[in-house]
Amino acid sequence: DLGVGLRATVWDRVSGQVVQVAILTAALVVLPTPLRPYAPIALAGLVGFGLLLWWAGRTVDRRTPATFAGQDLRVLLRPAVAWRIVLASVLSTAGHVAVFLVAASTVGVDGGTAVLVTIALTVLVGSAVPLNVAGWGPREGVTAGIFALVGLGSATGLTVSVVFGVLAAVATFP
Helix, strand or coil, X not given: CHHXXXXXXXXXXXXXXXXXXXXXXXXXXXXXXXXXHHHHHHHHHHHHHHHHHHHHHHCCCCCCHHHHHHHHHHHHCCHHHHHHHHHHHHHHHHHHHHHHHHHHHHHCCCCCHHHXXXXXXXXXXXXXXXXXXXXXXXXXXXXXXXXXXXXXXXXXXXXXXXXXXXXXXXXXXX
């Protein structure tokens, strides 16, 4: 069924992104970085999305997209399912952050682990936007912007982004 396949794909992406945003929000709150002032924005976004999911989960009377979302959410939020989603997303995110740290180290960036981890998490969330022109897109823009924001320079950020992209591509060859 095409509809079921599409919904499964969307939920796979959405659930992973929710976990990444939650990890980023926790990093913004906990880690002492120049990005800490943005924690309330991340918290507000996470709460807003949670409210949207709550609303969708309560919509069960009509055959609408919200009804299907509510049915799917009840399955996804079962403890036996939810912990697997969170674990897989956390491990995947940790792997991507590690690759980003290698890319930053390769470029010679020394911004401190807390700052680089927070930058990496921000870049991962921004990279999820499915938009690019000839392979250049949100990852490069977010990386350049966030590096400039913390005082490490946008050119350095762009270089790290390109190295990160190459490393991620090479990692998927096997």
